[in-house]
Amino acid sequence: MEITSQINNLDRHNLFQLAIENISDQIILTDKDAKILYVNPEIEHVTGYTPEEAIGTRAGELWGGVMSTEFYKEMWKVLLEYKSTYTGKLQNRKKDGTLYWAEVKISPVLDKHKRISYFVGIERDITVIKEIDRMKTEFISLASHQLRTPLAANKWLLEMLISGDFGELKQEIRNEIETINTTNERMISLVNSLLSISRLESGKLMVEPVETNLIEFINNISNEMLPKITEKNLSSEVFVDPKIGNVYVDPDLLRHAITNLISNAIKYSPDGEKIQVKLEDKDNEYVCYVKDNGIGIPKEQQNQIFKKFFRANNAVELIGEGNGLGLYLVKHAIEVMGGVIGFESEENKGTTFWFKLSKKGMKRHEGKLTISTA
Ligand code: ADP
Numbered sequence: 001m002e003i004t005s006q007i008n009n010l011d012r013h014n015l016f017q018l019a020i021e022n023i024s025d026q027i028i029l030t031d032k033d034a035k036i037l038y039v040n041p042e043i044e045h046v047t048g049y050t051p052e053e054a055i056g057t058r059a060g061e062l063w064g065g066v067m068s069t070e071f072y073k074e075m076w077k078v079l080l081e082y083k084s085t086y087t088g089k090l091q092n093r094k095k096d097g098t099l100y101w102a103e104v105k106i107s108p109v110l111d112k113h114k115r116i117s118y119f120v121g122i123e124r125d126i127t128v129i130k131e132i133d134r135m136k137t138e139f140i141s142l143a144s145h146q147l148r149t150p151l152a153a154n155k156w157l158l159e160m161l162i163s164g165d166f167g168e169l170k171q172e173i174r175n176e177i178e179t180i181n182t183t184n185e186r187m188i189s190l191v192n193s194l195l196s197i198s199r200l201e202s203g204k205l206m207v208e209p210v211e212t213n214l215i216e217f218i219n220n221i222s223n224e225m226l227p228k229i230t231e232k233n234l235s236s237e238v239f240v241d242p243k244i245g246n247v248y249v250d251p252d253l254l255r256h257a258i259t260n261l262i263s264n265a266i267k268y269s270p271d272g273e274k275i276q277v278k279l280e281d282k283d284n285e286y287v288c289y290v291k292d293n294g295i296g297i298p299k300e301q302q303n304q305i306f307k308k309f310f311r312a313n314n315a316v317e318l319i320g321e322g323n324g325l326g327l328y329l330v331k332h333a334i335e336v337m338g339g340v341i342g343f344e345s346e347e348n349k350g351t352t353f354w355f356k357l358s359k360k361g362m363k364r365h366e367g368k369l370t371i372s373t374a
Pocket residue numbers: 264265268292294295296297305310311312313315316321322323324325326327328350351
């Protein structure tokens with residue numbers, strides 16, 4: 001009662017101040033040259049500097065400068081050239097010298113002539129979340145590595161049993177062993193996907209662009225998939241715009257993405273249908289489409305399709321096996337290459353997955369790991 005009457009007595013300005021000064025995110029207002037005009041008290045929790053110390057300095061002058069020049073260039077490009085909101089994660093340094101991870105959202109404030117007059121930024125300390133994420137990725141990586149060796153040993157023994165190396169088997173025993181072998185293969189594929197995910201999520205993945213003839217590249221992958229296509233009595237069509245030349249791409253990542261999309265098109269198409277792979281030259285981008293006339297994705301589940309472990313109901317009904325990690329990996333692989341992925345789908349009519357890659361090629365990224373776990 002007392003609080004309500006207090007708030008009723010406050011004017012809009014005071015309410016606004018009360019909210020900004022007590023919010024648990026750091027809020028900064030700067031002029032167009034990034035000089036800090038206002039910062040809320042949370043700054044002291046996040047950076048160790050008081051508002052008095054920060055006001056008058058350039059945003060980040062006291063705690064920034066930890067990331068690469070390239071990173072800040074990108075950030076200022078979004079803010080100054082595109083005049084858009086920049087959202088990102090970056091590392092900063094506190095007053096006591098310790099590093100912390102922050103999630104930032106910076107927006108330019110435009111005047112009526114669309115000129116930047118201020119910047120307003122929100123910064124949140126996400127060091128703990130980052131650390132938990134790192135531990136989770138490390139755990140998945142360790143567990144998957146530990147599982148690989150026994151599964152590989154099982155595979156070896158099961159294959160020896162099946163091929164009669166330990167003597168001829170009775171048909172029913174052989175059938176059972178084949179079932180165990182299929183389950184073992186499924187486990188190997190799950191463990192490999194988990195390892196690929198931990199590699200992607202660790203941020204240590206190498207992106208090594210190599211000049212590649214995309215026409216040959218797509219044709220080769222499609223040919224490699226032919227046995228799977230004919231096994232299901234499917235037909236396939238590959239159309240590559242002959243104008244397309246060489247481009248700098250990471251072949252390992254690109255192969256991973258295209259192979260996965262074609263495998264899904266095969267898996268979710270009824271026998272006898274057609275699969276089309278198309279590569280188009282569109283303005284500044286190359287666009288690759290993988291189209292099928294299969295089961296499609298139910299509309300109400302389409303927004304979940306790139307989530308880890310997600311499988312749509314109709315896919316689960318059709319094929320029990322599958323781990324829902326393939327598309328999550330494909331999306332990450334495309335994004336690591338600076339591309340974009342999307343799809344159109346109608347249930348029982350078919351699905352077209354597409355991704356776009358810039359003609360300029362992709363940026364090199366130093367790293368120790370590759371996506372393939374072989
Ligand atoms: P998985 O195929 O192992 O289930 P993915 O991550 O590759 O895992 O795909 C996730 C889900 O997306 C699938 O379970 C299915 O519901 C849907 N999906 C992917 N590709 C297709 C496709 N071509 N047609 C219909 N559904 C698809």
